[in-house]
Amino acid sequence: MLTFLMTLALADEAGDAWLTKVDIANNAGDDAHIVLDLKVTDAKGQAAERTIEIWQQGDDKRLVRFTAPARLEGVGLLVPDGETVYFYLPAYERAKRVSGEQRSDAFMGTDFSIGDLSAMEWNPEYSAVIEQDEGAEVRLLLTPDNPKEHGHASVRMWVRKTDSLPSRIEYLDKDGEVLRRLSLSGYRDAGPRPLAHHLKVEDLEKGTWTEATVDQAEFDTGLDDQLFTLRELER
């Protein structure tokens, strides 16, 4: 009995329930097409602009593609089944499968990791406990099931109680120091759910940051399944 209670003490029923709600809220709608304008700022304060388009169907299919600048056009990521991630450079003959360890790598010079752009759900990879109830928000501490597949030891997430959407996500090292911070703001109704129209991800180790602004967002347009295939990624 003591062992059982100790085991359960490690669990936090409400933490995982919140994480499931975050996943449900983040993936509302049948499909989505979002265009993001990125401003990537390096440690010297020099900025570069990029544009990516994201197509998503359900909670298990996503295609991400650079559309500007021209030298990056066609670079993309594909998640065809909720788990497998492919990376494609036009210089490649074929797309390459991204290993779990590689998902914490930065995506083409931005401060977004490949995992930031490819993962659609938290619940399958993390367990959560409530760190603090902050009134309008709840603060969760997430622990990855397979730490080796992540470049961080844990994640702290602030979730808005009204709509179960995150306002801030911090990636921590084993000492609890913040490695990267993602801030989500400017939530506005966009079809099936509120959508953060401004995102900022900061790499606190490198002193760089990337800001993303939603230029276009469409939901439930009936995206074709064929969009989420290797053939489309390599097109």
Add this chain to the structure above:
Amino acid sequence: MQTEAYDRVAVLGDIHGASHLLKALLERLDDRHVISAGDVNDRGPDTAGVVEQLVQRGATGVCGNHEQWLRDWLSGQPFDRFALSRAMGGRATLESYGISPSSRLGDDERSKVPAHHREWLLQRGILMDLKVSGQPYWVVHAGVPKHVNVRGLDPASVLPRLEQVSPQDLLWPKTKPEQMPPLDRPIIMGHVPQRQPWDGGHVLAIDTGAATFRQGGRLTALLLPEREFLSVG
């Protein structure tokens, strides 16, 4: 914990207001007992029609995470407003009873839910100890959450204790069926929609995305003791 014993049953996966699929499935079943593995409401257009068919059929079952807000609201308790988001689909449940989601959602609106529907919904437990022709099963909506370490525990005690100390863990966490540990008997679960029902020996997962998948969502019944799946949609 509910304890039930039958000779033959059909355990239904998540229905989510898809009354047409439920009707089609029930028409293909013989007179065996029907059990819901939870999530009868939300998303699809006709929760009222689903509950009516289940009541008429004499079905029993467990509740899922989607019933939680409805049960709270029907009991006059504060409920999680996230349930009314498009993502959760609770508005469709209210509309199926002729209730405007933007109304006050007080006693006047509650009275539009027939008493026998309210009774059926409120009677559902979280965990069912099921025996079919002598073979025991657990019926629990979300299965065993992955963060619970069952090593060293009596496998028969895991789910009953979780039901007592952290019932939300049996409703919400989305743990893949193949990640779940074997217990003392097979677990029958819904909650995690998959294109095909899955029999992993220790877990039988029967949510096949009725009113959840944009295309190809089906409603599945697990037939026992045959241990066969029957899907419509």
